[in-house]
Amino acid sequence: MKIALLGGSFDPVHYGHLQMAKEAVQVLKVDEVWFIPAKKTPLKDRILTSDTDRLAMLKIALADFPQFKVNPIEMQREGTSYTIDTLEALHKQYPSYTFYWLIGNDQLEQFDLWKDPDRLVQLAHFVCFDRDGKLVQTKYPIQQFHMEPMPVSSSEIRRGNKLNYLDEEVLRYIYQHRLYVKDFIKERVSPKRFSHSVSVAHLCEEFAKAHGLDTQKAYYIGLFHDVAKNLSKEVMEPWMDCICQENKKYPVAVWHGFVGSEIIKRVFYIHDDQISHAIYHHVLGTSHDPYAMIIFCADKLDPLRGYPVKDSIACVKQDLAKGFEMVQEENRKYLKGKGN
Ligand SMILES: [Fe+2]
Numbered sequence: 001m002k003i004a005l006l007g008g009s010f011d012p013v014h015y016g017h018l019q020m021a022k023e024a025v026q027v028l029k030v031d032e033v034w035f036i037p038a039k040k041t042p043l044k045d046r047i048l049t050s051d052t053d054r055l056a057m058l059k060i061a062l063a064d065f066p067q068f069k070v071n072p073i074e075m076q077r078e079g080t081s082y083t084i085d086t087l088e089a090l091h092k093q094y095p096s097y098t099f100y101w102l103i104g105n106d107q108l109e110q111f112d113l114w115k116d117p118d119r120l121v122q123l124a125h126f127v128c129f130d131r132d133g134k135l136v137q138t139k140y141p142i143q144q145f146h147m148e149p150m151p152v153s154s155s156e157i158r159r160g161n162k163l164n165y166l167d168e169e170v171l172r173y174i175y176q177h178r179l180y181v182k183d184f185i186k187e188r189v190s191p192k193r194f195s196h197s198v199s200v201a202h203l204c205e206e207f208a209k210a211h212g213l214d215t216q217k218a219y220y221i222g223l224f225h226d227v228a229k230n231l232s233k234e235v236m237e238p239w240m241d242c243i244c245q246e247n248k249k250y251p252v253a254v255w256h257g258f259v260g261s262e263i264i265k266r267v268f269y270i271h272d273d274q275i276s277h278a279i280y281h282h283v284l285g286t287s288h289d290p291y292a293m294i295i296f297c298a299d300k301l302d303p304l305r306g307y308p309v310k311d312s313i314a315c316v317k318q319d320l321a322k323g324f325e326m327v328q329e330e331n332r333k334y335l336k337g338k339g340n
């Protein structure tokens with residue numbers, strides 16, 4: 001058996017990883033590619049997403065490729081995951097197999113920093129797939145092949161960019177298990193707005209629970225409701241022209257609801273009409289859909305706003321329609337007081 005090994009954090013696994021595995025099958029004519037998720041990566045400090053979640057996402061992503069397997073050998077070993085330990089163990093376990101270890105040219109550049117590089121290249125054929133067309137000078141016997149560039153990285157995905165480079169089911173898993181999603185917002189709004197968004201998300205959940213609604217849906221409405229809040233007028237204008245030009249008559253401060261309702265579809269691939277609808281109406285409170293009423297109330301009754309909200313929160317939990325009207329009325333008074 002000829003086996004290509006692809007190590008990494010896979011936090012999360014994306015199309016770039018899959019492309020490298022496909023390339024290995026084509027170029028090296030291997031029988032299988034084993035994805036080896038690290039327990040703890042030696043050259044990075046970041047705390048990884050749980051083993052369970054990374055493993056689950058890998059299994060989902062590889063499900064359609066019979067030649068691609070997950071090998072959890074590093075996750076089963078405590079401490080830092082050194083490739084040398086993995087290769088020694090695999091050699092013992094599969095003495096007749098030929099192993100290829102796949103790396104990218106960023107890893108080739110720092111190959112000197114790997115533990116025991118001289119022994120590593122004896123245990124497996126190291127193969128580098130360069131993604132940017134540049135050959136790296138190296139003293140080690142490492143073959144280099146060019147691979148069509150796929151401009152994506154796990155870190156970009158963790159920040160909520162390029163989510164279209166994920167398997168649809170992996171993205172569903174991410175949302176289901178709320179992985180990275182707070183960072184999607186943290187990346188895009190001020191620290192104060194971020195705290196507000198998280199706080200509103202939790203209040204939305206509480207309201208949904210009180211009224212027998214979908215708490216997960218409510219959480220995401222709360223978390224994403226102000227995703228467009230920190231965008232400038234110049235950035236929002238093309239979105240407004242494209243989605244609801246007629247709403248440009250409203251003050252710019254209101255636009256982030258309209259723009260946010262579209263951003264969650266086009267940037268975050270959340271295609272749920274109730275979520276979009278609720279975010280669209282959250283500023284003006286112009287919808288009686290239960291989720292729209294929930295976000296309108298939660299936004300105005302966020303405990304972080306610093307005024308007494310306990311009684312109003314209890315009222316919304318008891319009777320959503322009545323609570324909604326009360327919050328609307330309070331909001332009207334507040335805006336009138338401010339001359340709006
Ligand atoms: Fe808002």
Ligand SMILES: [Fe+2]
Nearest residue numbers: 196225226299
């Ligand atoms: Fe808000």
